[in-house]
Amino acid sequence: MSTLTNQPVDMLTSYMGVPPTLFYRALSMPPSPSDVKTLHDMRVACGWYLDRVPRWIQEVASNKRFLWFIHFGAPTYSPGGAIVTPQGPAIGMVSLYLENPEDPSLASYSATSRVEITSLF
Numbered sequence: 250m251s252t253l254t255n256q257p258v259d260m261l262t263s264y265m266g267v268p269p270t271l272f273y274r275a276l277s278m279p280p281s282p283s284d285v286k287t288l289h290d291m292r293v294a295c296g297w298y299l300d301r302v303p304r305w306i307q308e309v310a311s312n313k314r315f316l317w318f319i320h321f322g323a324p325t326y327s328p329g330g331a332i333v334t335p336q337g338p339a340i341g342m343v344s345l346y347l348e349n350p351e352d353p354s355l356a357s358y359s360a361t362s363r364v365e366i367t368s369l370f
Contacts, residue, residue, distance in 0.1 A: 269322075270323055271319055272321075272324050274319075274335055274339075275315070285302070285306070289302060291370045295370055298368070301368075305344065312347070315344060316342065316344040317343055317344070318342050319339060319340055320336070320338070321336075321340060342370045343369055344367050344368040345366060346367045347364055349365055
Protein backbone atom coordinates (compact mmCIF):
# COMPACT_ATOMS: atom_id res chain seq x y z
CA MET A 250 0.00 0.00 0.00
CA SER A 251 1.17 3.47 -0.76
CA THR A 252 1.46 5.71 2.29
CA LEU A 253 0.54 8.69 0.11
CA THR A 254 -2.67 7.42 -1.43
CA ASN A 255 -3.61 4.29 0.54
CA GLN A 256 -3.93 2.50 -2.82
CA PRO A 257 -2.06 -0.63 -3.94
CA VAL A 258 1.05 0.19 -5.99
CA ASP A 259 1.66 -1.84 -9.14
CA MET A 260 5.41 -2.62 -9.06
CA LEU A 261 5.46 -2.92 -12.85
CA THR A 262 4.54 0.71 -13.44
CA SER A 263 6.37 3.80 -12.38
CA TYR A 264 5.31 5.48 -9.17
CA MET A 265 5.36 9.25 -9.15
CA GLY A 266 7.50 9.25 -12.29
CA VAL A 267 10.16 6.92 -10.90
CA PRO A 268 10.53 3.51 -12.54
CA PRO A 269 11.02 0.51 -10.26
CA THR A 270 14.59 -0.43 -9.39
CA LEU A 271 15.78 -3.64 -11.04
CA PHE A 272 18.72 -5.73 -9.94
CA TYR A 273 20.49 -8.33 -12.11
CA ARG A 274 22.16 -11.25 -10.31
CA ALA A 275 24.40 -13.76 -12.08
CA LEU A 276 23.70 -17.48 -11.75
CA SER A 277 26.07 -18.70 -9.06
CA MET A 278 28.64 -21.37 -9.85
CA PRO A 279 28.18 -23.98 -8.71
CA PRO A 280 24.50 -23.13 -8.73
CA SER A 281 22.70 -23.16 -5.42
CA PRO A 282 19.71 -25.48 -5.05
CA SER A 283 17.58 -22.33 -4.88
CA ASP A 284 18.94 -21.07 -8.23
CA VAL A 285 18.33 -24.45 -9.88
CA LYS A 286 14.76 -24.43 -8.54
CA THR A 287 14.24 -20.87 -9.80
CA LEU A 288 15.46 -21.85 -13.28
CA HIS A 289 13.22 -24.92 -13.23
CA ASP A 290 10.17 -22.98 -12.05
CA MET A 291 10.64 -20.25 -14.67
CA ARG A 292 10.94 -22.76 -17.48
CA VAL A 293 7.83 -24.63 -16.29
CA ALA A 294 5.91 -21.34 -16.04
CA CYS A 295 6.76 -20.28 -19.58
CA GLY A 296 6.52 -23.78 -21.07
CA TRP A 297 9.85 -23.54 -22.91
CA TYR A 298 13.11 -25.46 -22.65
CA LEU A 299 12.88 -27.08 -19.23
CA ASP A 300 15.04 -29.86 -20.67
CA ARG A 301 17.83 -27.36 -21.43
CA VAL A 302 18.41 -26.22 -17.83
CA PRO A 303 21.21 -28.78 -17.15
CA ARG A 304 22.92 -27.80 -20.43
CA TRP A 305 22.66 -24.09 -19.57
CA ILE A 306 24.27 -24.71 -16.19
CA GLN A 307 27.15 -26.56 -17.91
CA GLU A 308 27.53 -23.73 -20.43
CA VAL A 309 27.68 -21.13 -17.64
CA ALA A 310 30.26 -23.25 -15.81
CA SER A 311 32.40 -23.44 -18.97
CA ASN A 312 32.02 -19.71 -19.81
CA LYS A 313 29.99 -20.37 -22.95
CA ARG A 314 26.91 -18.63 -21.55
CA PHE A 315 26.21 -15.85 -19.06
CA LEU A 316 22.91 -16.01 -17.20
CA TRP A 317 21.32 -13.45 -14.89
CA PHE A 318 18.21 -13.42 -12.72
CA ILE A 319 16.26 -10.15 -12.57
CA HIS A 320 14.84 -8.91 -9.26
CA PHE A 321 12.87 -5.85 -8.15
CA GLY A 322 14.66 -3.68 -5.64
CA ALA A 323 18.27 -3.46 -4.62
CA PRO A 324 20.34 -6.32 -3.20
CA THR A 325 21.73 -6.36 0.30
CA TYR A 326 25.49 -6.36 0.69
CA SER A 327 27.94 -7.72 3.23
CA PRO A 328 30.32 -5.27 4.97
CA GLY A 329 33.01 -6.23 2.41
CA GLY A 330 30.74 -5.29 -0.47
CA ALA A 331 29.84 -8.78 -1.66
CA ILE A 332 26.25 -9.26 -2.73
CA VAL A 333 24.42 -11.23 -0.07
CA THR A 334 20.92 -11.55 -1.43
CA PRO A 335 18.32 -9.71 -3.44
CA GLN A 336 15.40 -8.39 -1.44
CA GLY A 337 12.76 -10.22 -3.47
CA PRO A 338 12.31 -13.29 -5.62
CA ALA A 339 13.52 -13.41 -9.21
CA ILE A 340 10.95 -11.95 -11.60
CA GLY A 341 12.78 -12.85 -14.79
CA MET A 342 15.96 -14.08 -16.42
CA VAL A 343 18.13 -13.39 -19.45
CA SER A 344 21.24 -15.01 -20.84
CA LEU A 345 23.94 -14.30 -23.38
CA TYR A 346 25.06 -17.29 -25.43
CA LEU A 347 28.63 -16.75 -26.63
CA GLU A 348 28.94 -19.63 -29.11
CA ASN A 349 25.95 -21.23 -30.85
CA PRO A 350 27.29 -24.36 -32.58
CA GLU A 351 23.88 -25.02 -34.18
CA ASP A 352 23.83 -21.58 -35.85
CA PRO A 353 27.09 -19.61 -35.63
CA SER A 354 25.43 -16.71 -37.46
CA LEU A 355 23.52 -16.05 -34.21
CA ALA A 356 26.45 -16.31 -31.81
CA SER A 357 30.12 -16.78 -32.52
CA TYR A 358 31.94 -14.52 -30.12
CA SER A 359 35.34 -16.05 -30.88
CA ALA A 360 35.00 -15.36 -34.62
CA THR A 361 32.68 -12.34 -34.93
CA SER A 362 32.26 -10.91 -31.40
CA ARG A 363 28.52 -11.57 -31.82
CA VAL A 364 26.50 -13.00 -28.94
CA GLU A 365 22.91 -14.23 -28.80
CA ILE A 366 20.40 -12.87 -26.28
CA THR A 367 18.45 -15.95 -25.19
CA SER A 368 16.32 -17.62 -22.58
CA LEU A 369 14.20 -14.61 -21.69
CA PHE A 370 11.59 -14.91 -18.98
